[in-house]
Amino acid sequence: xxxxxxxxxxxxxxxxxxxxxxxxxxxxxxxxLRNTSNxxxxxxxxxxxxxxxxxxxxxxxxxxxxxxxxxxxFCSLWYSFDVMCCSASILNLCVISLDRYLxxxxxxxxxxxxxxxxxxxxxxxxxxxxxxxxxxxxxxGWHELEFEVRSPNVTSRGDEDQCRLLVSLPYALxxxxxxxxxxxxxxxxxxxxxxxxxxxxxVQVASLASNVATVTTDETTPQVPCAPSQPAAxxxxxxxxxxxxKKALKASLTLGILLxxxxxxxLPFFVTNVTQAVCGCVPAGFFDVLTWLGYCNxxxxxxxxxxxxxxxxxxxxxxxxxxxxxxxxxxxxxxLSMRNSNSVPPAATSLKNVL
Numbered sequence: 001x002x003x004x005x006x007x008x009x010x011x012x013x014x015x016x017x018x019x020x021x022x023x024x025x026x027x028x029x030x031x032x033l034r035n036t037s038n039x040x041x042x043x044x045x046x047x048x049x050x051x052x053x054x055x056x057x058x059x060x061x062x063x064x065x066x067x068x069x070x071x072x073x074f075c076s077l078w079y080s081f082d083v084m085c086c087s088a089s090i091l092n093l094c095v096i097s098l099d100r101y102l103x104x105x106x107x108x109x110x111x112x113x114x115x116x117x118x119x120x121x122x123x124x125x126x127x128x129x130x131x132x133x134x135x136x137x138x139x140x141g142w143h144e145l146e147f148e149v150r151s152p153n154v155t156s157r158g159d160e161d162q163c164r165l166l167v168s169l170p171y172a173l174x175x176x177x178x179x180x181x182x183x184x185x186x187x188x189x190x191x192x193x194x195x196x197x198x199x200x201x202x203v204q205v206a207s208l209a210s211n212v213a214t215v216t217t218d219e220t221t222p223q224v225p226c227a228p229s230q231p232a233a234x235x236x237x238x239x240x241x242x243x244x245x246k247k248a249l250k251a252s253l254t255l256g257i258l259l260x261x262x263x264x265x266x267l268p269f270f271v272t273n274v275t276q277a278v279c280g281c282v283p284a285g286f287f288d289v290l291t292w293l294g295y296c297n298x299x300x301x302x303x304x305x306x307x308x309x310x311x312x313x314x315x316x317x318x319x320x321x322x323x324x325x326x327x328x329x330x331x332x333x334x335x336l337s338m339r340n341s342n343s344v345p346p347a348a349t350s351l352k353n354v355l
Contacts, residue, residue, distance in 0.1 A: 002064055009060040009292075012299055016052030019302040020045045023312075030315045036111075036119045040099055043123045044092035047130075048298035050085045054078075056295055063288060068163035075163040076138055083134035083165075087179040089298055091126040093262065094183035101190040104197045133175050143171040164284070172277035180270045184263070191259060258304060265297030 024045050027033045058078050061069055068075055099119075103110050137143050143165065167175075269290040276282040307313075 006060070006064055009056075009063065012292075012296065013052055013056045013060065016056065016295075016299045016302075017049060019299070020049035020052065023302050024049070026312070026315055033311060033315055036114050036116055037099055037103065039116070039119045039123065040092060040096045043126065044089065044096060045302060047085050047088035047092055048301050050081070051089065051295060051298040055082045055085055059291070059295070062163060063292075068161045072161070078163070079165045080135045080138045083138070083175070083179075084130045086294060086298075087133050087175075088127055088130035089301070090179055090183050090266065091130055092123075093301075094186050095122055095126055097187045097190040097194075101194055104194050129178065133179055137171060137175070138165075143167045162284075167273070167277050169274075169277040172274050176270045176274055180266060184267075187262065188259060261300055261304060262297065264293075265300070266294050269294045 024042060027038050027042055027045075055078070058070060058074075059082075070078075099114060102114055106113070272282055272287060272290050276287065
């Protein structure tokens with residue numbers, strides 16, 4: 001049975017590291033992806049890449065052998081990186097939701113508010129908070145109940161050494177609030193506001209389409225007494241409104257998937273972590289399963305976020321034929337005719353066709 005577990009864990013590690021590395025390389029090489037918003041995605045992918053390179057392999061060895069097979073001094077260092085990388089991944093998700101919120105509510109002022117310098121400062125603050133919640137308390141021994149430095153943090157079970165982070169209740173509460181519960185509340189708030197803004201914009205666009213159709217009908221009525229364009233214009237406006245309502249529904253489904261994956265991956269771990277600090281009654285195997293479930297959130301981040309971003313689809317379509325069909329929009333008949341004739345559209349083009 002351990003061979004199948006090893007194969008599954010190796011697959012998760014390879015998928016995590018390869019996906020992050022390819023996405024970071026894609027942002028660096030593609031000029032269209034080098035913008036301020038994607039700075040936060042690079043920071044997220046770097047934290048997830050460190051989870052796959054530094055945190056997951058020792059955790060896999062610990063899971064397969066049932067004991068700590070590396071040097072004892074490396075145990076506390078590994079757990080410090082574990083807490084820092086996972087905390088940085090969650091905090092980066094919070095910053096990304098804040099960035100999307102600012103982009104939705106004020107797209108015209110976004111470039112003035114979110115400059116490259118401010119984005120770098122936010123990323124630096126994210127990693128600093130993650131480091132302060134991991135390296136400093138573990139190095140100083142604040143995570144222990146007696147506030148003593150125990151080096152290495154290896155507990156003995158019979159003849160086998162186990163590398164497990166045994167935390168006190170104050171550290172579990174403070175660290176969980178700073179690195180999960182408060183960022184989760186911020187992510188939920190910003191994504192709900194984004195969803196409401198998307199629905200509001202869809203209603204505004206639909207009303208604009210109906211007004212344009214009404215104006216077009218009023219302009220064509222004196223010229224043609226019994227013109228059948230009125231029901232056609234009405235059906236066109238309804239089709240336009242349905243299109244944008246579907247876009248709002250797709251945005252709501254996307255946000256639901258993102259929030260659902262985030263909560264499913266990390267909420268059981270942090271609740272169990274606080275429970276373990278209170279009573280110490282959580283089985284070690286069950287806690288390891290919840291830990292790997294949280295690691296899988298780092299595996300899914302590079303799959304979910306670019307999957308719903310059109311710029312990433314277009315960039316990946318240049319290298320992957322499977323992404324070209326969905327990532328690159330097909331040119332319309334108007335664009336093809338303009339390209340073939342090398343001419344501009346006439347001034348009499350109706351506003352409905354422009355929309």
